[in-house]
Amino acid sequence: xxxxxxxxxxxxxxxxxxxxxxxxxxxxxxxxxxxxxxxxxxxxxxxxxxxxxxxxxxxxxxxxxxxxxxxxxxxxxxxxxxxxxxxxxxxxxxxxxxxxxxxxxxxxxxxxxxxxxxxxxxxxxxxxxxxxxxxxxxxxxxxxxxxxxxxxxxxxxxxxxxxxxxxxxxxxxxxxxxxxxxxxxxxxxxxxxxxxxxxxxxxxxxxxxxxxxxxxxxxxxxxxxxxxxxxxxxxxxxxxxxxxxxxxxxxxxxxxxxxxxxxxxxxxxxxxxxxxxxxxxxxxxxxxxxxxxxxxxxxxxxxxxxxxxxxxxxxxxxxxxxxx
Numbered sequence: 353x354x355x356x357x358x359x360x361x362x363x364x365x366x367x368x369x370x371x372x373x374x375x376x377x378x379x380x381x382x383x384x385x386x387x388x389x390x391x392x393x394x395x396x397x398x399x400x401x402x403x404x405x406x407x408x409x410x411x412x413x414x415x416x417x418x419x420x421x422x423x424x425x426x427x428x429x430x431x432x433x434x435x436x437x438x439x440x441x442x443x444x445x446x447x448x449x450x451x452x453x454x455x456x457x458x459x460x461x462x463x464x465x466x467x468x469x470x471x472x473x474x475x476x477x478x479x480x481x482x483x484x485x486x487x488x489x490x491x492x493x494x495x496x497x498x499x500x501x502x503x504x505x506x507x508x509x510x511x512x513x514x515x516x517x518x519x520x521x522x523x524x525x526x527x528x529x530x531x532x533x534x535x536x537x538x539x540x541x542x543x544x545x546x547x548x549x550x551x552x553x554x555x556x557x558x559x560x561x562x563x564x565x566x567x568x569x570x571x572x573x574x575x576x577x578x579x580x581x582x583x584x585x586x587x588x589x590x591x592x593x594x595x596x597x598x599x600x601x602x603x604x605x606x607x608x609x610x611x612x613x614x615x616x617x618x619x620x621x622x623x624x625x626x627x628x629x630x631x632x633x634x635x636x637x638x639x640x641x642x643x644x645x646x647x648x649x650x651x652x653x654x655x656x657x658x659x660x661x662x663x664x665x666x667x668x669x670x671x672x673x674x675x676x
Contacts, residue, residue: 379617395475424457432609445608450657469613478558480588504531511537513536524556548565556601577600
């Protein structure tokens with residue numbers, strides 16, 4: 353290579369480097385905020401802290417998890433939507449904040465389709481249809497037959513209007529063509545407490561909240577709500593294989609940044625999240641929580657969110673659900 357060619361090559365490379373966004377060249381160079389739009393202790397909070405701790409160790413920069421609950425997750429999500437798009441303020445979003453609330457609330461402070469950069473699907477929390485033993489049925493088919501014979505007399509509890517447990521119940525009613533009353537609570541714990549007391553007859557809830565009661569014989573686990581059986585309860589069939597083909601409800605969470613994040617920063621975050629979720633220790637933790645991980649690119653995750661938004665938007669409009 354001649355001296356002139358070498359100089360031109362070096363100059364071109366230097367010019368290209370300076371043209372890149374600063375955040376993309378050496379990200380991260382300062383602490384990163386990871387916003388959880390829900391109270392501490394839930395599955396989004398638990399895995400935000402797992403990911404945050406691993407990334408802090410790998411990057412040598414703190415990843416600070418902040419809980420900003422309220423308005424079904426909209427308060428925390430809006431904070432991230434309006435943050436600088438430099439990768440230093442991230443969101444642990446959910447099926448609610450990114451796919452459901454836009455159809456549930458009349459006045460949204462952000463547009464989930466336009467105001468965020470999807471980074472990676474973190475996990476899908478598997479759920480279970482659990483019944484009180486006094487109902488006297490043991491299979492989805494028997495439950496559907498009983499509900500059709502007694503329209504409006506059975507009830508299911510949920511964690512609140514518009515939550516995944518509520519939507520699962522409404523999807524079941526729609527696909528099974530049954531009339532079952534919805535009793536909303538302020539969270540899964542009081543809903544399950546009343547179910548255990550026989551005040552309601554069923555619940556559609558995440559595995560960790562109901563499986564211990566099923567194993568103790570206090571509740572009957574009759575169907576998994578995903579398309580595949582769960583490793584946490586392999587003996588329990590899915591609703592899809594029990595006659596409701598295509599039934600699928602998973603309470604998922606994923607990482608997002610503000611719209612317009614540099615693609616190189618998004619790619620680095622995606623790779624980092626996938627590495628954390630693939631580690632044996634984290635996979636074991638997911639199994640204990642009744643959750644599963646599917647590796648996605650940012651583009652695949654964006655398509656997943658769009659499909660979920662369309663699916664739940666149609667159900668919410670058809671049923672007429674409103675949170676305000």
